[in-house]
Amino acid sequence: MPLGDGTRAVHAGLPEAVPGQPFLPGPVLGAPYHLDPVAGPLPGVDGYGRTDNRTYRALESAIGELEGGECVVFSSGMAAVTAVLLTTLRSGDTVIVPQDGYYLTRAFAGEHLPDRGVTVATARTAGPYPSFDGVRLLLLETPSNPGLDICDVAGLAAAVHERGGLVAVDNTTPTPLGQRPLDLGADFSVASGTKALTGHSDLLMGYVCTRDPELAATIRTWRNRTGAIPGPFEAWLAHRSLGTLDLRLTRQAANAAAVTELLAGHPAVRSVRWPGRPQDPAYGLARRQMRRIPGVVTFTLADKAAVDRFFAASELIFAATSFGGLHTSADRRAQWGDDTPEGLVRFSCGVEDTADLVADLRQALDAARI
Ligand SMILES: *Cc1c(COP(=O)(O)O)cnc(C)c1O
Secondary structure, three states: OOOOHHHHHHHOOOOOOOOOOOOOOOOOOOOEOOOEOOOEOOOOOOOEOOOOOHHHHHHHHHHHHHHOOEEEEEOOHHHHHHHHHHHHOOOOOEEEEEOOOOHHHHHHHHHHOHHHOOEEEEEOOOOOOOOOOOEEEEEEEOOOOOOOOOOOHHHHHHHHHHOOOEEEEEOOOOHHHHOOOOOOOOOEEEEEOOOOOOOOOOOOOEEEEEOOHHHHHHHHHHHHHHOOOOOHHHHHHHHHHHOOHHHHHHHHHHHHHHHHHHHHOOOOOOEEEOOOOOOOOOHHHHHHHOOOOOOEEEEEOOOHHHHHHHHHHOOOOEEOOOOOOOOOEEEEHHHHOOOOOOOEEEEEOOOOOHHHHHHHHHHHHHHHHO
8 A cells, every 4th residue: 555645755765773863863054074085086975065975965865755766955936946947958958947836936937048049928827828839848836826726747747748848847835745746747846845834934945856867867967066055054944844744734725725715705805715725726737647746725805905914913824925834924025016906915824723814814904994
């Protein structure tokens, strides 16, 4: 019988049990390590921290197990996303990036790829998609951040592969327990581990997973040359945090279900998106494609003033960007230059008790309405 998510999350990437040793060894903080003074560098023996570190190798084996591919960890999600873009795209190539996805990915593509001779096109996550003729890379983000739209990864991957292109999926919002892009046919699963994957709002992390050994080797060499490695302490914290991923996602999704119900019936709320809600346009596709629905809900209040009143009245909801953490937080996306309505809020459910969260949200929404 295949192991359940809780079991996989707790055991992922742990070394063999050795009496007297910890379950998860602590961070190895070396920059250089001792060399054999006579033989010098030896294969399989760590020599220098930019290329060799057993703490982040353990994290890579953990995330790789959960994603179902070889994992290369990076210092942040953006370091991982840009590694995929810059290693796959050459002058003359075309890339499609999400029009409604994480805004810095689109900003990076627009600022740095045209100068390198790469044509940058955009598509909304829910479609329509342009022709894939001549497309070298299709970068998807599903569910999209912050709109929570969903696309059919398997269908799009088949269409792109038919024309010789590659497909990458930004898997930040679902995490590998929520969705396995490589199983759906994507060439890369790329993500920020800063969000729900590690979930404690205390570190930045990114990764790229792939099943193609050549692509993996290229990504690893890119990281070694650019030096975008995570610090060993962050890698260790991230690995330690993975053990509770199943528990955190379960509570966050339960909170999101209750929160969505309240939002959908509240007069202060103009619109609400959560792919786990049967009335949501993305519900059917989410059920087919995803293993579980994340605890992030997006809703719209009247305007900025309504969001200001909402925050002033809430006692439990932190104003913060990022999402997926233990603490419920909310972010008015327009303040970051995201092309969203002034009153749009990305609401990230934490692991608080559902009744407490719903009670606090209700009174904050009541205050927003005045
Ligand atoms: C946050 C985020 C990123 C960037 O990750 P960092 O760790 O902040 O660099 C990329 N994609 C998505 C969908 C994100 O939410």
